[in-house]
Amino acid sequence: MxxxxxxxxxxxxxxxxxDVSFKLLPGIIVVSxxxxxxxxxxxxxxxxxxxxxxxxRSIGNIENGMxxxxxxxxxASYLGMAALIALSGVYGLxxxxxxxTGYFVLLIFMAAQMRRFGKYTAPDFVGxxxxxxxxxxxxxxxxxxxxxVYALGQARGMGLVGMYILGDINNVVPLPGLDAYQAMMxxxxxxxxxYLALSGxxxxxxxxxLQYIILIVAFLTGLLATGWTEGYSTLLPQIEYGLLISELxxxxxxxxxxxxxxxxxxxxxxxxxxxxxxPHVLVRFYTVDNERTARWSCTxxxxxxxxxxxxxxxxxxxxxxxxxxxxxxxxxxxxMTDAAADVIVVLAAQLAGLPEWFVxxxxxxxxxxxxxxxxGLFIAAxxxxxxxxxxxxxxxxxxxxxxxxxxxxxxxxxxxxxxxFSLDPTAPIAALVxxxxxxxxxxxxxxxxxxxxxxxxxxxGALAGMIAGLIIWLTPMxxxxxxGSGWGIEAIATWMPAVGSALIGMPLVMLITVFVSYVTDExxxxxKMMVRQCHSPEPMPRNKTAAEVVREKNGNAPADD
Amino acid sequence: MQDxxxxxxxMTDNDSHDDAQxxxxxKTNRGPPDRPPTEQVRTDGGKSDVEIEREVDYLEVEINLLxxxxxxxxxxxxxxxxxxxxxxxTTFGPITATRFAPDLMTTPMPIIEFPLHYFLIAIVxxxxxxxxxxxxxxxxxxxxxxxxxxQVTDDPDDAGATAEPAAADGGTDE
Numbered sequence: 261m262x263x264x265x266x267x268x269x270x271x272x273x274x275x276x277x278x279d280v281s282f283k284l285l286p287g288i289i290v291v292s293x294x295x296x297x298x299x300x301x302x303x304x305x306x307x308x309x310x311x312x313x314x315x316x317r318s319i320g321n322i323e324n325g326m327x328x329x330x331x332x333x334x335x336a337s338y339l340g341m342a343a344l345i346a347l348s349g350v351y352g353l354x355x356x357x358x359x360x361t362g363y364f365v366l367l368i369f370m371a372a373q374m375r376r377f378g379k380y381t382a383p384d385f386v387g388x389x390x391x392x393x394x395x396x397x398x399x400x401x402x403x404x405x406x407x408x409v410y411a412l413g414q415a416r417g418m419g420l421v422g423m424y425i426l427g428d429i430n431n432v433v434p435l436p437g438l439d440a441y442q443a444m445m446x447x448x449x450x451x452x453x454x455y456l457a458l459s460g461x462x463x464x465x466x467x468x469x470l471q472y473i474i475l476i477v478a479f480l481t482g483l484l485a486t487g488w489t490e491g492y493s494t495l496l497p498q499i500e501y502g503l504l505i506s507e508l509x510x511x512x513x514x515x516x517x518x519x520x521x522x523x524x525x526x527x528x529x530x531x532x533x534x535x536x537x538x539p540h541v542l543v544r545f546y547t548v549d550n551e552r553t554a555r556w557s558c559t560x561x562x563x564x565x566x567x568x569x570x571x572x573x574x575x576x577x578x579x580x581x582x583x584x585x586x587x588x589x590x591x592x593x594x595x596m597t598d599a600a601a602d603v604i605v606v607l608a609a610q611l612a613g614l615p616e617w618f619v620x621x622x623x624x625x626x627x628x629x630x631x632x633x634x635x636g637l638f639i640a641a642x643x644x645x646x647x648x649x650x651x652x653x654x655x656x657x658x659x660x661x662x663x664x665x666x667x668x669x670x671x672x673x674x675x676x677x678x679x680x681f682s683l684d685p686t687a688p689i690a691a692l693v694x695x696x697x698x699x700x701x702x703x704x705x706x707x708x709x710x711x712x713x714x715x716x717x718x719x720x721g722a723l724a725g726m727i728a729g730l731i732i733w734l735t736p737m738x739x740x741x742x743x744g745s746g747w748g749i750e751a752i753a754t755w756m757p758a759v760g761s762a763l764i765g766m767p768l769v770m771l772i773t774v775f776v777s778y779v780t781d782e783x784x785x786x787x788k789m790m791v792r793q794c795h796s797p798e799p800m801p802r803n804k805t806a807a808e809v810v811r812e813k814n815g816n817a818p819a820d821d
Numbered sequence: 822m823q824d825x826x827x828x829x830x831x832m833t834d835n836d837s838h839d840d841a842q843x844x845x846x847x848k849t850n851r852g853p854p855d856r857p858p859t860e861q862v863r864t865d866g867g868k869s870d871v872e873i874e875r876e877v878d879y880l881e882v883e884i885n886l887l888x889x890x891x892x893x894x895x896x897x898x899x900x901x902x903x904x905x906x907x908x909x910x911t912t913f914g915p916i917t918a919t920r921f922a923p924d925l926m927t928t929p930m931p932i933i934e935f936p937l938h939y940f941l942i943a944i945v946x947x948x949x950x951x952x953x954x955x956x957x958x959x960x961x962x963x964x965x966x967x968x969x970x971x972q973v974t975d976d977p978d979d980a981g982a983t984a985e986p987a988a989a990d991g992g993t994d995e
Binding site: 350353354356357360361363364365367368369372498499500502503505506513514515516521524525528532549550551552553555556558559562563566569570573713714715788789791792793794795796797798799809810813 | 874879880881882883884885886893894900901904905908911912913916917919920923926927929930933934935936938939940942943944946947948949950951953954955957958961962964965968970971972
């Protein structure tokens with residue numbers, strides 16, 4: 261029960277102040293939760309690929325909204341956002357704003373149109389819209405990269421929170437070469453992968469509504485209880501924490517103490533447009549009946565997301581105050597570490613003296629958030645590999661069985677890759693995840709947006725834009741040392757930080773795509789008709805794609821993809 | 822704009838008697854037309870938006886975000902751009918105002934004691950996006966209604982929800 265700061269852990273990630281020890285009740289809560297996930301996954305287990313990828317497209321408004329919420333609210337929302345708000349103050353709020361308001365842009369410009377286009381995955385959209393297997397492959401690689409980078413943050417979250425629940429496994433079974441954080445991260449990643457390999461997306465979707473409920477209940481009751489027992493708040497901590505702000509120090513609330521105005525705008529911009537380009541979010545709009553359901557489930561999704569996002573700053577405020585009272589100074593040198601900040605939600609509940617099982621429940625919510633999102637990401641990544649690269653490019657005669665097999669193998673592959681890179685993560689949870697948003701905003705968003713709203717966008721434009729986009733995204737990633745040892749070029753770090761590279765990158769890719777499309781031949785009439793079909797007010801039957809409508813209209817015109 | 826429309830249907834028979842039938846033909850396999858077609862706003866002597874819209878073959882009109890080619894797209898894009906404009910202000914406005922008027926923006930608010938900028942960023946911006954989303958989805962349902970667009974659903978349980986938007990949507994505002 262003691263705050264175990266064993267010497268052998270000192271070099272690894274260790275959140276100071278967190279009670280790292282084995283706890284039976286929280287352990288049981290997590291284990292039964294994971295078992296429940298697996299059991300439900302097993303009940304909905306499917307072998308048919310159509311069911312596996314988009315859940316048979318038969319999910320209603322509210323359930324789909326909850327699935328959007330669970331898919332969306334990852335460890336970055338549950339843990340990472342409060343962490344950044346605690347450490348970086350108003351700069352951290354760029355994440356609150358970016359990760360909620362982006363849904364409106366998604367709603368007005370893309371949700372219903374994507375539904376009408378009627379394709380399974382983001383690469384499918386890009387491949388069919390631009391009549392190009394190269395474009396499809398680029399989108400598939402991007403999808404895979406997004407899943408991978410995004411999952412790094414989730415893995416870090418699982419590892420850190422896992423330490424609260426199960427303690428340091430090394431005290432029980434010495435694992436040479438793995439510290440407490442690493443052992444937990446590996447353990448929970450294996451559980452996630454095993455779960456995904458067993459169930460397809462239908463199971464996962466049913467789970468996601470459940471996961472949403474678990475994590476929102478855990479988060480909100482945790483916040484209420486923490487605020488209540490410490491006397492910070494009564495029934496509406498989301499507003500009452502305002503009374504505390506003046507006591508938390510200038511770092512918490514001064515406008516530009518944690519990051520410049522430019523950095524705030526760049527980060528928020530990247531997160532907004534990344535939201536609109538994220539494959540695992542867009543895939544949710546294929547699971548609905550019609551465009552109206554797509555619109556309303558997007559709105560419901562935002563509502564479910566806002567419940568947590570309006571509460572996170574309150575949790576950060578309580579956590580910051582409790583940390584200052586019980587552990588040490590939050591700001592200054594040495595101050596609170598990234599690792600401690602990343603578990604501030606759990607830490608706040610622990611420092612408020614809440615019962616162990618309850619803190620364990622809050623921690624379990626964090627793990628649920630990480631598992632749910634990782635599930636969605638890995639599905640999108642694995643379908644990019646099995647559906648868009650394997651079945652479309654490598655082996656056109658692939659049977660469903662082969663596709664499912666390749667899909668499962670690629671889930672294992674991305675899981676292993678994530679584990680390796682998460683052994684020593686280069687940034688806090690929220691920043692790791694925001695790299696994925698920059699990538700989605702730079703490479704995928706312009707393709708979706710221009711592809712849906714300007715019919716003359718063509719193959720050459722898309723290829724030029726996507727290649728340029730990948731280079732633009734990689735530049736700050738290498739520069740800041742997230743891949744490799746880093747270049748350290750000052751100008752790039754200032755004006756195109758990896759967390760906000762889309763502010764420059766996204767418009768640049770748009771311009772390149774428009775320019776190249778403009779100077780090359782217009783796309784074929786059939787392609788233009790598909791775009792037009794996406795905007796027609798006329799209802800489309802379920803399971804029908806824009807391409808099929810165009811094909812019917814043109815009689816027996818040959819398919820081009 | 823007329824150039825973009827096809828006239829194959831309107832050339833032949835376009836008096837009001839045939840509208841219902843024509844409407845029925847357009848929506849083959851999608852159930853009967855859901856509302857009488859000609860009761861919509863009729864502009865002076867010309868055709869109403871709804872009538873023009875009915876003659877449009879969407880596969881023949883240019884899709885350009887900046888040049889809406891049909892009455893429906895014009896109505897829809899008007900809502901989209903208005904919403905987007907408000908969204909830009911609520912999303913990036915508070916931090917920008919704080920950049921230019923830091924003293925004013927950091928003033929503590931009465932009662933709840935939030936510094937103004939903190940409240941506008943952390944609470945008003947996300948809530949605005951939610952309210953805008955509800956507003957947009959309702960507006961869009963309204964446009965659907967104006968043009969007599971009925972969504973298809975093949976799940977009998979969902980049919981009720983689709984037919985009665987008010988019941989299903991009211992809860993979102995909470």
